[in-house]
Amino acid sequence: MNVRTEQKLAFSVLFLCTVLVVLPVLVILGIIVVKGGSALNWGFLTAMPRAGMTAGGIMPAILGTLYLVMGAVLFAVPLGVLSAIYLVEYSREGRISRLIKLAIVNLAGVPSVVYGLFGLGVFVVFLGMGASILSGSLTLGIMILPVIITASREALESVPRSFRVVSLSLGASRWQTIRYAVLPHAIPGILTGTILGLGRAAGETAPILFTVAAFYLPKLPQSMFDQTMALPYHLYVISTQVPGVPENIRFGTALVLLLLVLTLNLAAILLRYRFRKRKRW
Amino acid sequence: MVAPTTTCISAKDLTLHFGTTCALRSLSLDIRKNEIFTIIGPANSGKSSFLQALNRLNDLQVGYREEGTIELDGVNIRSIDIEQLRARVGIVFALPFPLPMSIYDNITYGPRMHGLRNRARLDDIVERSLSESFLWDEVKDRLHAPAMNLSGGQQQRLCIARILAVEPEVILFDEPTSGLDPISTARVEETMRILRSRYTIVLVTNNVAQAARVGDRTAFFLMGELIELDGTSVIFTTPSDRRTDDYVTGKFG
Amino acid sequence: MxxxxxxxxxxxxxxxxxxxxxxxxxxxxxxxxxxxxxxxFLLKEGLSIFLTESVFDFLGGQFWYPISDPAVFGILPLIAGSVLVTVGAAILSVPIGIASALYIAEIAPPRTKEVLKAGIELLAAIPSVIIGFIGMVTLGPLIKDLFDIPTGLTALTGSLTLAFMAMPTIVSIAEDAITAVPRQYREAAIAMGATKWQTTWKIVAVAARPGMVAAVMLGMGRVIGETMAVMMVTGNAALIPHSFLQPVRTLTATIAAEMGETVQGGDHYAALFAIGIVLFIITFLINAVTDLYLHRSVRK
Structure with a gap:
């Protein structure tokens, strides 16, 4: 075979493989939009479920997911950003920083169901918080910690060294330098990481299974010590546990969850893209 | 009024290491108050390392070690609070590094970090420092414009103004005109000459002619050693060391 | 002042x-x-199972009957389920993922590349419960009809779903590794008269091999830990499987499916935490080894 045709053939195969990776995304999106679009209306988003979840809306699940995600971010963002500041600005290359990096890599690889077990063992049982929004938020927060730390680290590292040197040379302290000369320029990157973390927390089911999620609740949670319904768990429940849920409600629920998660991720991608283009140093 | 011969900075038996390389070997010298002390020498002569030892910026480098002592007004700089030291010994770098904020915020950065919040006093500081660095007339109408928009020469004078705003005693210039055109360079040199009456100035330069133009005394460094230190005119006309003569006449460097 | x-x-x-x-x-x-x-905490809640069940019986036991009397806690069927599904996913996702990483890194024009990378990132973002749901309602029936078997929820369905879910990890990490190959390698090969394809395959792909290995390992780590999707599409039968067309149950799915029915502090509860220990150790090893391996090859 001549080298030209060989190259053509090889490139076609590679291209086909790429199509195989990307095409299913479009197929999934297509199916969900087509089959779930008809369920999507204001009533579906704002009504309580009725008739054993075979009719009505999914408002409590949406609200529950929003609560959980907010709680997770409130916990994980300060902790994650401070942790990244330690790694980038304070730790010298050495055993501790190496160990921290290894721990972050491992946290990112821990299966989500194991986070669920951890949340159950620590928050629900050991700390006596019970199955509650608080336990669920903390569990999700710990799960997205590596995402936040990694994004914040990259954001801090992208701030030029000269900003730090100038600030220190003017007699600013180390913390002032971080606070006034470094952190403001890392905010877009940290924000991107936060939004990605939001998306991840919104879509996860396994960590909330034993820490907060309720099969069905007739009323909305009143405090952070209550259980709540949540979108991803609700989708699991109505698609595997409850017989006779109409197709458009199941696909409609999937569509709402997908829209929520993809919007967040798209926002993060666009934010990062704009930030990279605008950067002037 | 301080007598012109009072010692301001005194280095004793100073040796600097970066990792395994020795940047400066047992250097001893005195810098007097209100003089322009220039240091010349080829690349890797240790002149910049010496300069950045004076306000402990070398401490930021991984693997930096220092032996010997540096005194500022008779006090070991290691026993001065590091932020106070850096406020008293300011530095202007080879490249102007304006912070990505407005002109006004760049100038007030130092004073604000030292706790000054009073708006009127900050305004005064901005006008005074910019006037002293001859930038006031050019920028007084756009103090809140981004400092990054200024030209290279203006940026360098902004950096000088930024140092003046913290009211230092000593100003270190680390090859401050290496990126500038001749007109901007002349302006910066003029600024230095005027500042001399109120500050002690240490100038490290690659530009031998610049040392001849502005220096009161000049030191010649070569490969981490002080070869010769004398009045600038002596260094440039009748140096006692052969290598100094070769360097200032352009035989190497 | x-x-x-x-x-x-x-x-x-x-x-x-x-x-x-x-x-x-x-x-x-x-x-x-x-x-x-x-x-x-995994140890604290899980270790008590080894008072009633020896480590050997737990890991090697062929029967998982957690609610019989007496209960039997052997996780071999679950390990077998996880391994089978993971191997299946690897066979599918590794070649396709690497090929697509090569395409994105080396061949795709810049604009296409940006779009494809964003697409891969969005793929990674789709919640696993949604992928499980779609797999259950589309892939399941398809496989049932195709092979004419009683249920479409099988190890094969799980492998296909997981292969898809491993793609973002494999493609993006492999793509990074390929992009990181110094430009001089490519220029030298082209200068010697190699075609673009020869350069890509014989020079770039070889130089990027350590990164590709890491990509595959991390992808498999993701597959082993995946829970919701796999629980929804594999049929959940805790038996040692003999073919890809049988239902299986994985380690992760067992925890997710059964924890709700256990009594806190009981044997079953402890056994599920002990499965968590096994999972934690597996993923810890995968990540630690990959990380060390990457660091070593970077230093070289």
């Missing part, structure tokens, strides 16, 4: 900054603390 004012302001500031810097240090080591806490 007077020196007295300066001194006072400095003093107040120093105390505050000392506290802030302590907080930063404590936050800095949180990751280590959390990894340790996860392990400790």
């Amino acid at each position: 007077s020196t007295d004012e300066r001194r006072l302001a400095t003093k107040v500031r120093k105390v505050r900054e000392f506290l802030i810097e302590r907080t930063i240090f404590v936050s800095g080591i949180t990751s280590i603390v959390i990894v340790a806490l996860i392990f400790i």
Whole structure:
């Protein structure tokens, strides 16, 4: 075979493989939009479920997911950003920083169901918080910690060294330098990481299974010590546990969850893209 | 009024290491108050390392070690609070590094970090420092414009103004005109000459002619050693060391 | 500003900054603390199973009858389920993923490349419960009809779904590794008359091999830990499978499906935590080994 045709053939195969990776995304999106679009209306988003979840809306699940995600971010963002500041600005290359990096890599690889077990063992049982929004938020927060730390680290590292040197040379302290000369320029990157973390927390089911999620609740949670319904768990429940849920409600629920998660991720991608283009140093 | 011969900075038996390389070997010298002390020498002569030892910026480098002592007004700089030291010994770098904020915020950065919040006093500081660095007339109408928009020469004078705003005693210039055109360079040199009456100035330069133009005394460094230190005119006309003569006449460097 | 004012302001500031810097240090080591806490709590809740079931019987036991009387806790069927599904996913996703990484990194024009990378990122973002749901309602019936078997929820369905879910990890990490190959390698090969394809395959792909290995390992780590999707599409039969067309149950799915029915502190509860220990150790090893391997090859 001549080298030209060989190259053509090889490139076609590679291209086909790429199509195989990307095409299913479009197929999934297509199916969900087509089959779930008809369920999507204001009533579906704002009504309580009725008739054993075979009719009505999914408002409590949406609200529950929003609560959980907010709680997770409130916990994980300060902790994650401070942790990244330690790694980038304070730790010298050495055993501790190496160990921290290894721990972050491992946290990112821990299966989500194991986070669920951890949340159950620590928050629900050991700390006596019970199955509650608080336990669920903390569990999700710990799960997205590596995402936040990694994004914040990259954001801090992208701030030029000269900003730090100038600030220190003017007699600013180390913390002032971080606070006034470094952190403001890392905010877009940290924000991107936060939004990605939001998306991840919104879509996860396994960590909330034993820490907060309720099969069905007739009323909305009143405090952070209550259980709540949540979108991803609700989708699991109505698609595997409850017989006779109409197709458009199941696909409609999937569509709402997908829209929520993809919007967040798209926002993060666009934010990062704009930030990279605008950067002037 | 301080007598012109009072010692301001005194280095004793100073040796600097970066990792395994020795940047400066047992250097001893005195810098007097209100003089322009220039240091010349080829690349890797240790002149910049010496300069950045004076306000402990070398401490930021991984693997930096220092032996010997540096005194500022008779006090070991290691026993001065590091932020106070850096406020008293300011530095202007080879490249102007304006912070990505407005002109006004760049100038007030130092004073604000030292706790000054009073708006009127900050305004005064901005006008005074910019006037002293001859930038006031050019920028007084756009103090809140981004400092990054200024030209290279203006940026360098902004950096000088930024140092003046913290009211230092000593100003270190680390090859401050290496990126500038001749007109901007002349302006910066003029600024230095005027500042001399109120500050002690240490100038490290690659530009031998610049040392001849502005220096009161000049030191010649070569490969981490002080070869010769004398009045600038002596260094440039009748140096006692052969290598100094070769360097200032352009035989190497 | 007077020196007295300066001194006072400095003093107040120093105390505050000392506290802030302590907080930063404590936050800095949180990751280590959390990894340790996860392990400790898994052990705390799970170790008691080994009072009734020996480690050997637990890991090697062929029967998982958690609610019979007496209960039997052998996780071999679950391990077999996880392994089968993972191997299946690897066979599918590794070649396709690497090929697509090569295409994106080396061949795709810049614009296409940006779009494809964003697409891969969005793929990674789709919640696993949605992929499980779609797999259940589309892939399941398809496989049932195709092979004419009683249920479409099989190990094969799980492998296909997981292969798809491993793609973002494999493609993006492999793509990074390929992009990181120095340009001089390519230029030298082209200068010697190699075609673009020869350069890509014989030079670039070889140079990027360590990164590709890491990509595959991390992808498999993701597959082993995947829970919701796999629970929804594999049929959940805790039996040692003999073919890809049988229902299986994985380690993760067992925990997710059964924890709700257990009594806290009971044997079944402890056994599920013990499965968590096994999973934690597997993923810990995969990640630690990959990380060390990557660092070593970077230093080289």
